[in-house]
Amino acid sequence: MNATFKNDVDLGLSAPTKYLPSKYFYDKKGDALFVEIMNMPEYYLTDAEHDIFKNQTLNLISALKINKTINFDLIELGAGDGIKTKELLKTLKQLGFKFTFIPVDISQNALNNLEKTIKKELPYISMNTKQGDYFNVLEDIKWFQKPKVILFLGSNIGNLKDGKAKEFIHKLSLALNVNDKVILGADLIKPKSIVLPAYNDSKGITKRFNINLLERINRELNANFDLNNFKHQPEYNEKEGIAKSFLVSTKKQNVEIGALNKTFTFYKNERIHTENSRKYNDTIIEDITKVSKLKIIDKLTDSKNYFADYILEKTAE
Incomplete structure (x- = not known):
């Protein structure tokens, strides 16, 4: 138990x-049901962010300003089935970037399924899975030596109340080194x-x-x-x-x-x-990040302007 x-x-x-x-x-069972939810016509979030990752992959990579000669860790918090991330993984590898993909999820079942699909679809990707919740895993990430790119997608930040989200972003900032990046997926405010x-x-x-x-x-x-x-x-x-x-x-x-x-x-x-x-807008995201040393350096939205991926960078100030 x-x-x-x-x-x-x-x-x-x-x-x-x-x-x-x-x-x-x-x-x-919940993992399987959530996969069904993501495929529902009403659940626009997955398609909207997938639109960004599929059709603006090069813009996303450019916004990260990654040094192509340095090996880095690509760490995804709440990886789930990884359907959007695979678009990024494929393009990074095609462009010759050197990285290890580290998916993190509270569900070991989700990680097992993701590992199987990555090995089948993208066998050339170096991958290490990590089970745990976001807050606990940040303590471990802090000690990783290589440069880091953190993926926190799907508007998972929205499951946290604003005060808790600020605490999370602050702790995430502490776990990063200067110039490390974050892709923060945020569902934008829309009509009911x-x-x-x-x-x-x-x-x-x-x-x-x-x-x-x-x-x-x-x-x-x-x-x-x-x-x-x-x-x-x-x-x-x-x-x-x-x-x-x-x-x-x-x-x-x-x-x-x-x-x-x-x-x-x-x-x-x-x-x-x-x-x-x-749901978010620029003002809310800026308010949540202002307690940290993570600064917004870019923002990409889907074709319907339903969803945004904010690019954050750890600064020295």
């Missing part, structure tokens, strides 16, 4: 406003009509993805959540620019979690907050 998972579930469900950390979506369907698709895949978190608690922590007694409820406030996901109890009910030796009461319409997905 994962003791951290157990403790985080206890903390979240004991809070006055119940919540569960979104990082626990990603078990084997575009954003909300991405978290509430017509086939109900996002619902299954959220409900799977309760199923995981049942399986790993010996709980008795009745999955039929919870519904998926996404919300998006255009002015605030934050999409939020909730699991909502459809009735008053008690849930036992055997591993905690506790019973939790849920009232009708009581919500469990499962995820934030913040």
Whole structure:
């Protein structure tokens, strides 16, 4: 049993406003469901960033200002299936850059799958996988000796509240050396009509993805959540620019979690907050990065201007 998972579930469900950390979506079933989500027509984020990586690869590489004669580490935080990154890997190799690809993910299952596909599709890529969450892995990255390019794509930064995002960017900055680079993927603020369907698709895949978190608690922590007694409820406030996901109890009910030796009461319409997905503009990104020594040196957007990849550089100041 994962003791951290157990403790985080206890903390979240004991809070006055119940919540569960979104990082626990990603078990084997959750990984597969998220791949389905990324392929949904409503989920524009993947296609938008893929557009940048596929059609502006040379511009992306140029913006990084990498010294072609020096071997560097290309470290991806939250690598997932790596579909966008493969476009970059192929072009870097074709252009003769020397690097080691280091994908990092909280899901060992995701890393195993990625390693298989990289070995099959890009067998010439030097690769070392690393399992863990972002904050913990930063401590290890700090000691890597070679120049670093960090990929933090998919607007994963948006899962963090602004205060936590600032803390993360600050710690990321501390883990880098002067002139190291970051590609920070950020979903841009858009109308509700575009954003909300991405978290509430017509086939109900996002619902299954959220409900799977309760199923995981049942399986790993010996709980008795009745999955039929919870519904998926996404919300998006255009002015605030934050999409939020909730699991909502459809009735008053008690849930036992055997591993905690506790019973939790849920009232009708009581919500469990499962995820934030913040949307950005230049002002918000500048505010998040100003606490660090990471400075914006370039920005690439997709053809619809839905998504941006910001290029950050660690400065001496």
